[in-house]
Amino acid sequence: MRERWPLTLRGTGAVVLAIIALVVAQQAAIPELLYFGVLMLALVLVAAVSAVVGRASGEIVRTVSPEAPEVGGLAEVHLSARLSTPLPTLPGRWSDTLPAGLEGVAEGAFPAAASTLRRSGAPVRLRYEVRGSVRGTATVGPLRVSTTDPFGLIRRRFRVGQATEVTVAPTIVDLAPLPSSPGEAGGTRQSSALQLGQGADNLIARPYAPGDSMRRIHWRATAHRDTLMVRQEEQESSPAATVVFDRSLSRWSPAAAESPGRDRAFETAVSACVSVVARLVHEGYTVDVIDSDGGVLGDPVDGGEDAEARALAASFATLRARTDTPARRVVPASAAAMLGPVVVVTGRLEHDDLLALRAAAPRSALAVLLTVADDDGARDLRSVTGWHATALAPGGDIARAWDDATKPEDARVGG
Structure with a gap:
């Protein structure tokens, strides 16, 4: 009622007295x-x-920092408002x-504003904090200002500017590093091919240094540069990893679509997916994120580009969830040929899915399966599927599930 009533307390009192x-x-x-009553009404x-x-x-x-806050994360919203008013206004809200x-609490005191008939007014700077609560995109604003006329009798309410779209990204959980052994980590993170005597494609030339063998002299480069050059093998490496996110609706509840x-459960899986991508990128892998049907869910993220990993999370x-394909795969058919780390994030699994996973176990030494469902907690997924697998309850500890899935078998037994 107070918001609809156009008079302030002072204005209401003036009318009553009149x-x-x-x-x-x-x-x-x-x-x-x-005369007094007529004057007050006038x-x-x-x-x-x-x-x-x-x-x-x-x-x-309106600026939001960071631009895409995570679920559960804080962000600062800064506003710079410039009013245009022919009459001065008193302080308001x-x-x-x-x-x-x-x-968050997005309200506060608004300062008095002078008339802008002769000159533009100074911008009013405001700030507040918000916390991401639901993944998605939404609009913040518009800014609403409530002030009074110069006499303080009538409320003046107006909107300033337009709304701003804000993206709330899934939470990126800090996961433990991968196993230190290249074999445990899937082979390609530290793999290299030193191809001796295979031609000039994998060789580079550098200036001769004392102690270099004369048999390594690169005669073509020496003749070209007119200085003694020696062969140096160029180390080839192709660190690659794949993260599969199974969006098939049959794995989740209808609300996920x-x-x-x-x-x-789906929200936990999305957070697990982007957290795994962030960890692999931080480890130096170039990561491809695909759906269980082989569809690409985002551009490949180069190794070491942590900012790109967060941008991918914002795009999620x-x-x-989507409707199931006729094949109803948990992993693409190409997963069996992948040498680098393969991480699959999925939901409810049926008996046929477990058999398919076992048949499609990839060649990678690090094939991780994370299932997010209420009814999979008692399954020994590792022995049933042949993957480094673990079950994660909706809203559960993603970091702990990752640690449980990636640790060596003897460490699991010993723990």
Whole structure:
């Protein structure tokens, strides 16, 4: 009711006093009270006209840092509002409209504003913090300002600027490093091919240094550069890893296909997927992220590019489950030929899925299977599927599940 009532406490009091003065002046025949009542009503009327005629407008620049906050992460929202008002305004209140995916207190005191008829007003800078609560995209704003006329009798409410779209990314959990042994890690992270005597494609020439063998002299480069050059083998490496995210609707609840944040198990799986990508990229792998049907879910992320890994996570803000394909695969058919690490994130598994996983066990020494479901916790997935596998409950500890899946078998037994 208070928000709809156009008068402030002072304005309400002025109207009440005017009515009382008019009633008493009529009953007691006091002309002075009559003049006073009419003056008060005229003052309120002038204030109302000024509020209508002198409507304020403005522009706003809203920035969110970081641009794509994670679920559970904090972000700062900075606003720079520049008002345009023909009449000065008294101090008031401001509030920014927050979507369902963000939580925070987006309101505060708004300073007085001078008239901008002759000169532009200084920008008003505001700030507040929000926390990501639901993965997805939503709009923040518009900014709402509530102030009063110069007499403080009439409330003036107006919007400033437009809304800003904000992306809430899935949470990236810090996972443990991969096993230190190249064999345990899947072979290609530290693999190299030193191809001696295989031609010049894999060789580079460098200047001769004392102690170099004369048999390594690169005669062609020596003749070309007119200085003694020797052969040096160029180490070839092709670190590659693949993360498979199974979005088949049969693995999740129907809510997973409706909108982000509806299925807790699916949200845990999305967070696990981007966390694994971030870990592999940090380890130096170039990571491909694909669906279980072989469809690409994002551009490959180069090794060491942590910022690109976070950008990929932001692109997963609107990711949803899809209808099943006729093949209903858990992993693509090409997974069996992959030498680098292969990580599969999926949901509920049926008996036929377990048999297919065992038949499709890839050649990689690091083939990890993470299942996110309530009913898989008691299964010994590692022995059934032949993968480095573990079950993860919806909303469970992703870091612990990763550690359990990647640790060597003897460490699991010993633990």
